[in-house]
Structures are given as C-alpha cells and as structure tokens.
Amino acid sequence: MSKMHVTTTVNGDEAEFLADPRETLLDCLRDHLGLTGSKEGCGTGDCGACSVTLDGELVCSCLVLGVEAAGKRVETIEGMANGNELHPLQRKFIEHAALQCGFCTPGFLVAAKALLERNPDPTETEVRYWLAGNLCRCTGYDKIVRAVLDAAADMRKEAA
Amino acid sequence: MRYHTPSSFDDAARLAAEASGVTRFLAGGTDVLVQMRAGAVLPDDLIDLKKIPGVTEIAQTGDGGWKIGVAVSGARLGAHEALVRDWPGVVEGMELVGSTQVQGRATLTGNLCNGSPAADSVPGLVAAGASVEITAPGGRRIVPVEDIPAGPGKTTLAAGEVISAILLPPRGAGGGDAYLRFIPRTEMDIAVVGCAVNLRVDGGRITEARVALGAVSPRIELVPACAEAIIGTSLDDAALDALAGAASAACNPIDDKRGTVEFRTEVAGVLAKRAARIAYARANGD
C-alpha cells in the first residue's frame, strides 16, 4: 500500500507525515505526530473525544482521513493552553470538577472553545445542544455545562 | 485503497467508470468513514470530490432557484440566511443530521446517496421538488431527487455517475415548507418517522402541495394522496385528518425496537399534520 506525503498546519506549526490513505486524521495525529491528546472513544463519530477543528470547523478527527488534512489548518487540544497558562475553559473545568477519568475532556474543551468563539454568551440550552455530540460516562454533564457557562462569563469580563 | 482528488466532475466520473473494484465518492465522509471502520465497505478507489472548484458554494440560479455544491456542509447550509428564508424545511432536515461535529462535514448529497430510508434531509428535498445534476462520462442530466433512492443502501445511480449539484426550484410567492422527525431522544438518533410538507397558499387556500415521508418504507417517497388531501383547502380540521389518514395509509414500515409498525404508522399521520401546520404558517408569513 503506497503511503502519501501530507503537509498540513497543526496548532500553527507546519507538520508533515506519511499516511496510508485509509488512516484517519485521528490516527495520524496520535501515531505519526505524537499528539495523543485527541482520544478515540468510538471511531464512528458518536462520542466526540477526537474533536479538533479543521480550517476553523469543529469536526470528529475519526471521520476525516489524514490525507484530507493536506493544506489545511488543524487545531487540537495541544494548542489550547498558552505555554503554562491554561485556557479559561481548562481552568473552569478544574474548578468545577468537570472531569473524572478525563477521557472525554479534550474533546469537550475543543468543542466548547469552538462554541465560545462563535457565541460568547450562550444559554444553557445552546451549550447542551452544541455539546450533544460529546459523550461523558463519568460526570453526568451538569458540571461540564456549568464550567462552560462560567468560563464564558469570565472570558466576556476579560474582553470587556 | 487508491485515494483520488479529481479537479472536475468529468474526471471524477471517468475515474469511477474506469474503476473495477469497490468505489466510493467522498463528500463529508460521515457515512463512508464509518462504513470503512466497520469493515462494511472497504473501497479500492475513493474519489474525493472536495478539490473540485465550486463544490462548497451555494449560488442563486438565473430563475431564482438555488444550486448547492456537493460538499456544502450542514453547518454552511444553516448559515446561509437567504437560502434558509426560501427553504427552511430543507435546511432544518439537514440540520438534524448528527452532532455539531458531524454538521461540520455532512452534506445533502452524501445523505441522499448513502441511501438510508431514514435520511433526514431527503424528505425535505423531495417535497421541495429538488433535482440533482448528474455527471456521467457521456454528459450531464437532471433528475428529480425522488428518483434517486432505490431501497436501503441503494440508489439508481449507475457506475460512473456522480452527482455534481443539487438544484432547488425558485421559491415564489406564498410558499412554505417544513420537516419534522420523531426520535426517542432529543438529539443524535435515527428517525423513526420523518415527514416533509411543502405548499403554496393564495388567499389562505392551498394551491399546490408536496408531501414526502421517510423511515416508513424502504424508500423515501413522495405521497401524492397526502397532497391531494390538502390542496384546495385552508388546512381546516377535516383536511388535516384526511392528510393524516393518507400519510398512515402510505406506510410500509419495518418493525424494530425503536418503533413498531403500528407506532410508525400512527406517528406518520401525526407528523404530517404538524409539519403541514408549520409549512402553512410559514407560507402565510406568520
């Protein structure tokens, strides 16, 4: 099986890898680029643990082929904190205990960040619908929703 | 697997016509990648259509209709205000597909060509009188959307035929459409029944209508008897009851844990009434 050479941008840096065309972007991030923050919960688009943005659009990286990322901008959980300084969403997840095992957390954070970029002041209902494609088997969701709303409030204050 | 990125639909059609093994087109990939992962479909040739110029565009046509590119995602469709104003029912059907993440990728064309009897965007397209432009090695032709589904997982497209655009007719005055589905939860589930209604009113009276049902027979179908039940009426209770009766009579559903035959048949009538009320209100500008 001939591999294809892929050049893409990941979290602002140019990245290159050789991919079997059947490999998903999630496989390529984890296995070729060593970015293991994005998780595979299901591999079929149901759980959102693999969430990344592709040219700014929130997607499941398990439903994108690695070769499709050629020439595109990929943002993953690894690009969220600024050095040692956590993103407000990350801080609020810790404060609100919005995680237990943590497997779903990178996906929730990436998805929530995409929401707040589009809508800095979402209602609880909007948060719940936006995150309907992210599954968590530990927290019961409530703490996650509170953390997102609280982070949004903080970010609005910072921006003001 | 060979991964192709043709730069025209003619090339895509030629590649597909020349391929001898399992061939798939790649739009958003939200069905194709799931089937690959499950081992259900392992393509020898995968033809990615997203490098063809114009495939992510939504354009108004000369007659006032719309031409929608085959790689336009649900998210893009929903963000197009003028299209949403003309065809809210078509857009709401597509927006029900999957999660936010799936919306970032999934397309109308992929939903249609995957051939699911429960595909959420297809009843709305059928009711709207949408058609598809098909490119084949021999040329191009236009076919009504309702002629594409051919039973679960099947379409009437021949090898080497690729859909190159979706075409919506001009909305015109006094028009309104709507799509509703029933699922056991509020998000992320497969339709147990889906129903789309598209109609036109003149002075409160319905002059034209098209009604399509999903998930209640092997193919998503246009149901002329439903349209006949409401044309000429002002959607009074008698017309709504006749509509519900015609919708239930058109059902030939499966029986499974998510909905029995009896349940699906009854709910088809209920949804037809509700969707018709919404379409009627939209047509009247309320």
Ligand SMILES: Cc1cc2nc3c(=O)[nH]c(=O)nc-3n(C[C@H](O)[C@H](O)[C@H](O)COP(=O)(O)OP(=O)(O)OC[C@H]3O[C@@H](n4cnc5c(N)ncnc54)[C@H](O)[C@@H]3O)c2cc1C
């Ligand atoms: C988590 C999840 C939830 C989902 N929820 C729903 C739901 O609620 N409702 C629903 O209806 N669906 C749902 N789906 C299914 C899927 O998302 C939709 O069917 C989607 O619209 C498919 O579009 P796509 O662009 O991703 O198709 P792709 O996967 O790219 O293609 C699908 C099929 O269409 C063919 N094809 C694509 N483009 C063309 C073309 N131009 N010409 C000819 N053939 C073509 C391909 O060969 C393939 O067989 C869900 C999927 C997932 C993963």
Ligand code: FES
């Ligand atoms: S691993 Fe991608 S959605 Fe579950």
Ligand code: FES
């Ligand atoms: S914290 Fe365990 S799955 Fe969400």
